[in-house]
Amino acid sequence: MATTARPSTPSIPSPFPSTHRALHVTSYxxxxxxxxxxxxxxxxxxxLVRILATQIISYSRSVYSSTGRAYPFPxxxxxxxxxxxxxxxxxGDSVALQRGQLVHVDCVVRARDDPSAIFLAGVHQGHSQRSAQLMEANWRDGCAAEFAAFPIENLMPLDEKRLLGKxxxxxxxxxxxRLSYISTLLVPYGGLADVGVRPGETVVVAPxxxxxxxxxxxxxLAMGARVVAMGRNERELERMEGVFGRERVRGVRIxxxxxxxxxxxxxxxxEPDVFFDISPPAASHSSHFKSALLSLRHAGRASLMxxxxxxxxxxxxxVMVKDIMLKGKWMYERPAVAQLVKMVEAGVLGLGEKDGVDVKGTFTLEEWDKAFTVAEETNRPGSVTVITP
Ligand SMILES: NC(=O)c1ccc[n+]([C@@H]2O[C@H](COP(=O)([O-])OP(=O)(O)OC[C@H]3O[C@@H](n4cnc5c(N)ncnc54)[C@H](OP(=O)(O)O)[C@@H]3O)[C@@H](O)[C@H]2O)c1
Structure with missing residues (x-):
């Protein structure tokens, strides 16, 4: 019997409206x-993409506020x-994308004539004069809107039947x-892939x-490693051991x-093979950084995100005597998107409840303030808060 995808998402309006609703930032x-x-x-x-869902980062309010992180952007x-x-x-120059196709919309934009000029649409102008110049001129807007214009290379087709099907x-x-959680998973995949995590290795993740x-x-875990999860919150570490099993995840307290x-x-x-650091600014003086480096095996690798x-x-x-490699990573390379989507479609990187992914709230654009608060207050492993414009 033929299978059908769930008819769960809004269709593309025809003809297009002349205006759309967007969460607009005019000042910090x-x-x-x-x-x-x-x-x-x-x-x-x-x-042009009809945005169906966008995940809210836990520190979104801070990104757009002069009293918080105030990320630089035009x-x-x-x-x-x-x-x-x-x-x-x-x-006209797109040959593969099709109208109506379900896609992951990636906010990591690169200059076509200088891939080191990177900015994050809707979030951050990047770290060079060229990235700032590019964001000023093109594609600055993020996904908290009914529609968004994105470079075609930032749109990764998704197997709708497989992902949304019964x-x-x-x-x-x-x-x-749940699909929106792909954008969170992509960030650590960038660093873990960058230091070449292999099946069977031990990775320290902190915090x-x-x-x-x-x-x-x-x-x-999906890349085949065992994980030592390091953090301050013992309850959360225990919860993670419970979700993923103590055979492959163990918590260690800072x-x-x-x-x-x-x-x-x-x-x-x-001795672990890899240390993956994902500290927030507040953890600049946390002892975990040195502990994790000290624990690494000879020729161990550290991904610093x-x-x-x-x-x-x-x-x-x-670091010198043990041949330790320290490697920084901002976000991820473009091939990472296709690789991670394949892992999700194959079912090795699960997005279900049993996989520890927990949807904390789904909000309209008008409810953005509530969405920002929920994302901040529920910032725990697997938590997802989205706006569905
Ligand atoms: N390189 C990149 O491309 C990239 C991309 C995205 C994000 N980031 C960075 O990653 C950081 C972490 O993001 P996140 O989503 O995990 O959430 P977050 O809210 O920024 O950080 C929360 C985590 O940091 C821990 N923490 C906070 N203060 C600490 C301290 N003083 N000592 C030790 N641990 C501390 C928290 O532990 P408790 O649970 O004990 O509170 C929790 O594990 C972000 O702040 C951002 O700067 C980097």
């Missing part, structure tokens, strides 16, 4: 507001992060909020109890005793 000193804006138009290299812009959408209109019909039975930290635990904690890490399954804003002490002599 005033809150974002839902505004009616002209519909973006497709142009060579740029497609104003005005539409807020949001990556998302899930349907192609509404393709430009389990009894061979599908995975996910919904849009493991936040949104991106928890996602790192999940992704490292006590502040650098050497003692390094011994605890080694005591789980021997943390957002520390202050310099962090590195035990350089140990």
């Amino acid at each position: 000193d005033t809150p974002p507001a839902v505004t009616s804006l002209p519909l973006p138009t497709p142009s060579p290299g740029t497609a 104003l005005p812009l539409t807020a949001g992060y990556s998302g899930i959408g349907r192609i509404a209109a393709c430009p 389990v009894e019909e061979g599908g995975l039975g996910y919904d849009l909020p 493991a109890t936040g949104g991106f930290g928890g996602a790192a635990v999940k992704v490292a 006590t502040g005793d650098v050497k003692g904690d390094a011994e605890m890490l080694k005591g789980v399954w021997g 943390g957002g520390q804003r202050e310099d962090v002490q590195v035990p350089l002599r140990l």
Whole structure:
């Protein structure tokens, strides 16, 4: 019998409206507001997407506020992060994308003539004059809107039948909020793939109890590793052991005793192969950083994805004598998107409840303030809060 995808998502309006609703940011000193804006138009290299869901980062409020992180970006812009959408209109130079296709919309935009010029649509202008110049000129808007214009290379087709289809019909039975979690998983995948995590290796993830930290635990497991999850919150570490099983995940608490904690890490399954750091700015002085480096095996690797804003002490002599590799990573390379989507479609990286993914709230654009609060208050491994514009 033929299988059908769940008819669960809004269709593309025809004809297109001339305006759409977007969560607009006009200043760091005033809150974002839902505004009616002209519909973006497709142009060579740029497609128009009907946004169906966008995940809210736990620190979203801080990103757009002068009293918080105040990430640099040109104003005005539409807020949001990556998302899930349907192609509404393709430009003439697109040969593979199709109108109506379900896609992952990736906020990581690169200059076509300089891939090192990277910015995050709706979030951050990047770290070079060229990335800032590119965001100023093109694609600055994020996914907290009914429609968005994105470079065609940022749109990854999704197997809708497999992902949204019913389990009894061979599908995975996910919904849009669960699919949105792909954008969180992509971040740690960027760093873990960058240091070449292999099946059977042991990866220390720290801190493991936040949104991106928890996602790192999940992704490292899906890549075939065992994980030592390090953090302050013992209850959360125990919960993760429960979800993923103590055979492959063990929690180790950050006590502040650098050497003692390094011994605890080694005591789980021997000297770890990889340390994945995903610290927030507040953890700049946390002892876990040194403990985890001290615990690594000879020629171990460290992927540094943390957002520390202050310099962090590195035990350089140990790094030298043990041939330790330290590798920074901002976000992920483009091939990572296709690789991770394949892992999800294959079912090795689950997005279900049993896989520890927990949808905390689904909000309309007008409820953005509530969505920001819920995302902040429920920032735990596997938590998902989305806006469905
Ligand atoms: N490189 C990149 O591309 C990239 C991309 C996205 C995010 N990031 C960075 O990743 C960071 C982590 O994100 P997140 O989603 O996990 O959430 P987050 O809210 O930024 O951080 C929460 C995590 O940090 C821990 N933490 C907070 N203060 C700490 C301290 N003083 N000492 C030790 N641990 C502390 C929390 O532990 P408790 O559970 O004990 O509170 C929790 O595990 C972000 O802040 C961002 O800077 C980097």
